[in-house]
Amino acid sequence: xxxxxxxxxERIRADFxxxxxxIRGKKLVFLDSAASAQKPRAVIDAMVNAMExxxxxxxxxxxxxxxxxxxxxxxxxxxxAALMNARDRSEIVFTGNSTGAxxxxxxxxxxxxxxxxxxxxxxxxxxxxxxxxxxxxxEDRGIELRVAPVTDAGELDMAAFEALLQDAKVGLVAMTHMxxxxxxxxxxxxxxxVAHAHGAKVMFxxxxxxxxxxxxxxxxxxxxYVWTGHKLxxxxxxxxxxxxxxxxxxxxxxxxxxxxxxxxxYEKSTWAEVPHxxxxxxxxxxxxxxxxxxxxxxxAIGYDALAAHEASLTEHALARLATVPDLRIIGQAQDRxxxxxxxxGKAHAHDxxxxxxxxxxxxxxxxHCAEPLMHRFGLDSTxxxxxxxxxxxxxxxxxxxxxxxxxxFFA
Numbered sequence: 001x002x003x004x005x006x007x008x009x010e011r012i013r014a015d016f017x018x019x020x021x022x023i024r025g026k027k028l029v030f031l032d033s034a035a036s037a038q039k040p041r042a043v044i045d046a047m048v049n050a051m052e053x054x055x056x057x058x059x060x061x062x063x064x065x066x067x068x069x070x071x072x073x074x075x076x077x078x079x080x081a082a083l084m085n086a087r088d089r090s091e092i093v094f095t096g097n098s099t100g101a102x103x104x105x106x107x108x109x110x111x112x113x114x115x116x117x118x119x120x121x122x123x124x125x126x127x128x129x130x131x132x133x134x135x136x137x138x139e140d141r142g143i144e145l146r147v148a149p150v151t152d153a154g155e156l157d158m159a160a161f162e163a164l165l166q167d168a169k170v171g172l173v174a175m176t177h178m179x180x181x182x183x184x185x186x187x188x189x190x191x192x193x194v195a196h197a198h199g200a201k202v203m204f205x206x207x208x209x210x211x212x213x214x215x216x217x218x219x220x221x222x223x224x225y226v227w228t229g230h231k232l233x234x235x236x237x238x239x240x241x242x243x244x245x246x247x248x249x250x251x252x253x254x255x256x257x258x259x260x261x262x263x264x265x266y267e268k269s270t271w272a273e274v275p276h277x278x279x280x281x282x283x284x285x286x287x288x289x290x291x292x293x294x295x296x297x298x299x300a301i302g303y304d305a306l307a308a309h310e311a312s313l314t315e316h317a318l319a320r321l322a323t324v325p326d327l328r329i330i331g332q333a334q335d336r337x338x339x340x341x342x343x344x345g346k347a348h349a350h351d352x353x354x355x356x357x358x359x360x361x362x363x364x365x366x367x368h369c370a371e372p373l374m375h376r377f378g379l380d381s382t383x384x385x386x387x388x389x390x391x392x393x394x395x396x397x398x399x400x401x402x403x404x405x406x407x408x409f410f411a
Contacts, residue, residue: 007305013390015040015297026360029395034180034208034339034386035364036230039294043234046293047286058285059259059276073285076292077275080240083295084225085216091248093241093275094283098207099129101226101241102174104278105203106133108251109172109224116142118171121164121200123186124150124376125179128369130205134174146170150376154182154331158190165198173202177209177225181368181384182331183314183339185209192221201247207231211388212310212337214303217242229287233389234294238287241278248274255280298389306389310338313387313396320400325407330382338387341368344403347410349381355406356383361399 013019016038021028030038050072056065058073081089095101110120110133120134124147137143148161156175164170173195178185188204195202203224206215210227217225224247228239243251253260253271257280262270271277298306317340321327326345344352353365364384367374374380385399 007301007309009309009390009392012301013392015042016390017041017044019390023360023362024358029359029361029398031385031387031391031395031399032362032364033211033388033391034231034384036236037211037233037388038390039235039290040233040297042297043290043293047235047290050286050289055286057282069285069289072292073283073288076238076288076295079292079295079299080242083210083215083299084242085218086242087218088245090274091242091245093243093248093278094288095226095239095241095278096237096284097230097239098205098226098228099239101228101239102129102203102205103133104241104254105174105224105226105243106137107254108278109201109247110134110137110143111141112252113247113250114141114143114171117144117169119144119146119169121146121148121161121170121173121175121195123148123156123161123175125154125156125182125184125373126174126176126370127180127205127207128371130174130176131372143171144169147372148175150373153333154179154184155333156184156186156191158187158194161191162194165194165200168199170195170198170200173200175202175204177204177206177215178212178337178339179331179370179373180208180339181341181370181373181382182333183336183341184331184333185213185335185337187335188220188222196221208337208339213307223247229291229294232291232294233297234291235284235287238284238291245274248278251278253277253280257281259283301389309389310387313391313393314338314340316393317385317387317396317399320396321403324400324403327403327407330377330379338391339384340386341382341384343379343382344407345410347406349383351410352383352403352406355409356399356402359398359402359405361402363399 058070149157201223206227225242230236260280330341349365
């Protein structure tokens with residue numbers, strides 16, 4: 001099903017059991033996929049089947065259940081490598097989520113490779129997970145933290161970004177590939193070209209982007225890429241750090257313990273080969289099996305179909321929301337994904353979300369773990385609608401109609 005015209009949303013919705021629910025007597029309209037996506041039956045079944053038929057610990061046992069579960073779990077690494085077009089499966093490190101992946105990078109690359117006096121450069125539209133770890137690194141190691149500003153349209157100011165690289169002190173550029181607030185898709189290829197020209201490595205937070213468009217790390221030519229499973233229709237508790245193998249080999253481990261060692265004596269320990277050097281302890285076994293099922297599900301649909309569906313939804317949402325009196329959309333980027341943040345008159349975002357919820361419509365409200373970006377636009381919060389493979393045009397119409405009723409309530 002790779003032809004965009006062949007995307008049958010109603011058939012896809014049938015794969016998601018949760019969408020059959022009614023909320024307060026109304027059909028559920030779920031528009032909060034950017035926070036965490038719903039799970040298809042294939043993911044649920046894969047995890048339940050593993051628990052019922054084969055569950056054991058991985059990488060250690062010689063009995064058939066351990067071997068079978070290890071094969072199933074490691075199949076997720078193969079699937080993740082294929083999804084991103086990684087050069088080798090050993091470049092895929094499993095973490096708890098994107099936050100865990102960025103913290104691993106801040107510790108192992110930031111403390112192990114970067115030198116005091118160097119800088120990390122982020123953008124003004126980052127999630128807190130791509131701000132706070134670098135602040136901790138600044139306090140601990142004397143690393144400078146620089147921020148490339150965002151334009152009024154919600155796009156990365158490329159001229160300012162390039163200016164911040166001119167002194168060649170930036171050792172790492174760490175930026176979102178797609179904003180979880182504005183929906184802005186950053187010019188990743190250009191960012192990599194400019195950063196590499198000034199001697200900086202590049203990491204992208206792909207938590208949102210990988211859900212909506214094909215990510216090819218070889219084509220991007222970046223150095224690190226992180227994402228989380230629960231936004232890609234998989235379970236919580238598992239994320240991915242992709243990194244060039246030579247960088248992983250140069251980086252010291254983050255956590256110590258079982259499975260990440262080659263040998264241990266009281267005098268010293270030696271490390272396992274990558275990626276296991278960064279995967280201490282029993283991993284998220286069932287979550288890995290579930291994520292493999294989620295990746296297979298997305299791959300079967302095809303990113304061309306996903307991107308076309310999302311583009312149609314986003315275009316429709318922008319047009320419909322423009323008809324709601326007193327509503328203002330935050331961010332007008334030309335290249336954007338299926339995330340739309342807005343304010344409605346003087347109503348607080350939490351009140352807007354609460355009144356929508358009474359109509360069976362689920363959206364997110366708050367600062368979306370991006371307080372500095374809120375401050376950039378003079379706000380403390382917005383409401384946010386975000387779309388998934390199961391979102392329909394009719395649900396966007398329901399949102400627009402619901403917002404008119406909310407507006408009338410406050411009039």
